[in-house]
Amino acid sequence: MENNSVPKKRPFSLQLDLSKFEPATEEEKRQQDVMSKSTTFFRDGMRRLLKNPLAVASLIVLLLVIATIVIAPMIVPYGYEEILSVNGRRDKGAKNLTPFEYSTAEKKYIAQGNSRFPHIFGTDEQCRDYFIRVVYGARVSLFVGFFASIIVLIIGMLIGSISGYVGGRVDLIIMRIVDIIYSLPDMLMVILLSVVLKEVLTFKTGSVLASLGTNMISMFIVFGALYWVGMCRLIRGQILSIRENDYVLAAKSIGAGSARIIRKHILPNCLSVIIISTALQIPSAIFTESYLSFIGLGVSAPMPSLGSLANAARQGLQSYPYKLIFPAAAICLIVLSLNLLGDGMRDAFDPKLRR
Amino acid sequence: MTNLLDVEHLKQYFPIRTGFAKTTPLKAVDDISFSIRHGETLGLVGESGCGKTTVGRSVLRLYEPTDGKVYFEGTEITRSNIKSMRRQMQMVFQDPYSSLNPRMTVEDIIGEPLDVHRMYSNSKERREKILNLMELVGLNAEHATRYAHEFSGGQRQRIGIARALAVNPKFIVCDEPVSALDVSIQAQVINMFEELQDKLGVAYLFIAHDLLVVRHISNRIAVMYLGHMVELADSDELMDHPIHPYTESLLSAVPIPDPETARHKQRIVLEGDVPSPLNMPTGCPFRTRCRYATAKCAEEMPDFTDRGNGHFVACHVK
Ligand SMILES: Nc1ncnc2c1ncn2[C@@H]1O[C@H](COP(=O)(O)OP(=O)(O)O)[C@@H](O)[C@H]1O
Ligand code: SF4
Ligand SMILES: [Mg+2]
Numbered sequence: 001m002e003n004n005s006v007p008k009k010r011p012f013s014l015q016l017d018l019s020k021f022e023p024a025t026e027e028e029k030r031q032q033d034v035m036s037k038s039t040t041f042f043r044d045g046m047r048r049l050l051k052n053p054l055a056v057a058s059l060i061v062l063l064l065v066i067a068t069i070v071i072a073p074m075i076v077p078y079g080y081e082e083i084l085s086v087n088g089r090r091d092k093g094a095k096n097l098t099p100f101e102y103s104t105a106e107k108k109y110i111a112q113g114n115s116r117f118p119h120i121f122g123t124d125e126q127c128r129d130y131f132i133r134v135v136y137g138a139r140v141s142l143f144v145g146f147f148a149s150i151i152v153l154i155i156g157m158l159i160g161s162i163s164g165y166v167g168g169r170v171d172l173i174i175m176r177i178v179d180i181i182y183s184l185p186d187m188l189m190v191i192l193l194s195v196v197l198k199e200v201l202t203f204k205t206g207s208v209l210a211s212l213g214t215n216m217i218s219m220f221i222v223f224g225a226l227y228w229v230g231m232c233r234l235i236r237g238q239i240l241s242i243r244e245n246d247y248v249l250a251a252k253s254i255g256a257g258s259a260r261i262i263r264k265h266i267l268p269n270c271l272s273v274i275i276i277s278t279a280l281q282i283p284s285a286i287f288t289e290s291y292l293s294f295i296g297l298g299v300s301a302p303m304p305s306l307g308s309l310a311n312a313a314r315q316g317l318q319s320y321p322y323k324l325i326f327p328a329a330a331i332c333l334i335v336l337s338l339n340l341l342g343d344g345m346r347d348a349f350d351p352k353l354r355r
Numbered sequence: 356m357t358n359l360l361d362v363e364h365l366k367q368y369f370p371i372r373t374g375f376a377k378t379t380p381l382k383a384v385d386d387i388s389f390s391i392r393h394g395e396t397l398g399l400v401g402e403s404g405c406g407k408t409t410v411g412r413s414v415l416r417l418y419e420p421t422d423g424k425v426y427f428e429g430t431e432i433t434r435s436n437i438k439s440m441r442r443q444m445q446m447v448f449q450d451p452y453s454s455l456n457p458r459m460t461v462e463d464i465i466g467e468p469l470d471v472h473r474m475y476s477n478s479k480e481r482r483e484k485i486l487n488l489m490e491l492v493g494l495n496a497e498h499a500t501r502y503a504h505e506f507s508g509g510q511r512q513r514i515g516i517a518r519a520l521a522v523n524p525k526f527i528v529c530d531e532p533v534s535a536l537d538v539s540i541q542a543q544v545i546n547m548f549e550e551l552q553d554k555l556g557v558a559y560l561f562i563a564h565d566l567l568v569v570r571h572i573s574n575r576i577a578v579m580y581l582g583h584m585v586e587l588a589d590s591d592e593l594m595d596h597p598i599h600p601y602t603e604s605l606l607s608a609v610p611i612p613d614p615e616t617a618r619h620k621q622r623i624v625l626e627g628d629v630p631s632p633l634n635m636p637t638g639c640p641f642r643t644r645c646r647y648a649t650a651k652c653a654e655e656m657p658d659f660t661d662r663g664n665g666h667f668v669a670c671h672v673k
Contacts (some may be wrong), residue, residue: 246454250518254468255441264467268458301464 048348055344059338146284156231164239365423398573445519451511
């Protein structure tokens with residue numbers, strides 16, 4: 001190819017008669033340029049979320065629940081393990097009170113012109129204020145749910161992104177391990193692990209871990225060991241599919257390195273899926289926590305949790321049914337609204353549902 | 356004066372698992388050689404799946420080629436100098452949807468090459484460069500802060516072109532840049548490619564499966580079949596005097612505007628399917644569908660030879 005002169009091009013062969021067209025006026029051009037108001041991805045998603053009545057209702061319920069569990073302990077003058085007393089003397093009559101009922105000693109105390117905070121949910125058989133116990137139970141449940149999900153997220157994200165990005169043999173081995181954990185009957189494993197860990201774990205008294213309680217720690221370990229697999233699979237799948245997009249190739253052709261590609265292209269595009277599935281993980285962790293506490297493997301007494309409260313309420317079920325209803329209703333309310341909110345978030349933020 | 360780009364015996368095989376612990380090479384591109392001159396457009400046509408995209412990506416080292424060499428202005432492209440070469444060679448992608456990151460604004464998409472190669476000293480200069488590029492491809496400056504999903508296919512393709520132009524490349528691989536667009540938009544975008552070439556002197560490897568599009572923009576045209584190049588010539592020469600039987604059949608399918616000529620034209624309809632690239636025919640890759648095929652075609656691969664005036668053909672008979 002020694003001839004370097006560039007040959008002539010052919011005239012355009014599409015049959016368009018340009019004389020039939022007239023140039024657009026400035027006005028028409030401007031109309032073309034007017035686009036809908038620019039929205040960021042986040043604002044756009046929030047707008048969709050706020051249009052979903054179920055999601056908004058759940059959001060409000062959740063905010064109310066959170067406000068209650070934050071504020072109530074400041075207002076209610078009873079502690080969750082405090083056995084009620086009047087004027088420094090143990091109030092033996094304040095046992096199994098119904099909601100808003102006062103014991104004889106309290107009535108006398110009020111008659112003397114003092115004021116006494118009402119027992120909104122009544123009291124339990126050990127003369128403790130039931131409302132504050134339910135509030136603390138909800139606190140514990142939400143705390144466990146939230147942190148268990150974060151643990152699951154961290155482990156799942158780390159292993160999942162290694163599996164997806166490195167690929168090859170590493171991916172193969174990780175995925176087989178995931179398959180094995182997936183195939184275990186999870187409730188059985190949870191129970192076995194909790195039983196074993198409860199016996200094995202001991203902490204120095206006074207340390208942070210000890211104050212959390214062995215049961216709580218073993219619960220986190222159980223979640224971390226068993227439930228990361230779902231998150232891991234999800235994130236691996238996300239990375240594999242995002243990697244196939246041309247914009248990753250485009251970044252490569254520009255000369256961008258792996259670090260930049262992961263940071264700028266892969267992570268931002270799987271972020272919404274990660275957040276949504278973490279949000280959906282919380283109610284399931286709460287549910288498992290309640291379940292474990294119900295069968296006596298959860299948080300240790302006297303720390304209440306919604307599950308252990310429900311369990312304790314079983315004994316007097318016929319005489320005091322409300323003792324089961326309050327914690328059970330709280331579990332339902334929290335789990336349901338978290339689930340609905342998670343669903344709403346998925347509908348609002350999942351990029352696959354729109355184009 | 357050397358050529359801008361010389362591709363010599365480029366091969367790209369993909370290992371495909373065909374059984375347990377067994378892989379067969381898929382010969383997506385098999386022994387292709389061509390050159391591109393400064394400021395020239397080389398059209399690359401062929402049925403879908405014949406390896407056009409793979410040629411473009413291997414030339415740009417987005418895939419590590421199995422074999423063969425690529426020279427850019429006389430310098431061989433290797434793993435070590437590829438990073439600096441990326442400032443010279445760019446790509447425009449086929450799919451205007453998946454080629455733009457939905458989480459980035461237009462400004463950041465066009466600015467990414469500038470960021471990667473640190474081509475500005477302050478953010479004002481960066482912004483200026485981006486706005487210049489946007490103007491160059493006919494985008495409104497007000498659109499800089501918008502996200503890609505807010506644009507139509509044609510506008511998205513313009514964003515992709517602006518991104519490719521950001522590093523001032525001398526060579527751009529355009530991988531079917533208009534085939535995902537409406538016909539009316541196609542003409543606009545193609546005209547823009549031509550204008551940009553006139554202004555900037557950039558050379559294109561312009562891939563398309565449509566001869567009509569390619570003949571309009573190309574100085575020379577290359578025809579591919581099953582990972583092989585079967586014919587390469589000046590576009591007029593190729594259009595008027597095709598030699599290879601496959602090019603002949605492609606051209607016979609192109610609509611002719613003049614009804615008088617069209618009436619006398621004979622349409623060659625190819626029989627059978629394209630063979631799988633995993634299971635290539637022996638000898639000439641086109642022989643299973645060629646009406647001129649002889650015994651020799653099944654035995655020997657035809658050489659890609661110059662038939663005069665830079666008209667290359669790979670065929671035993673014609
Ligand atoms: N990354 C890859 N891995 C395996 N096979 C591939 C890959 N890319 C392309 N191929 C195969 O190579 C052949 C050519 O593909 P491609 O270059 O995309 O064709 P075209 O762009 O001409 O339609 C096809 O058979 C395709 O399946
Ligand atoms: S070499 Fe033979 S089979 Fe191949 S195109 Fe020519 S005539 Fe047809
Ligand atoms: Mg292609």
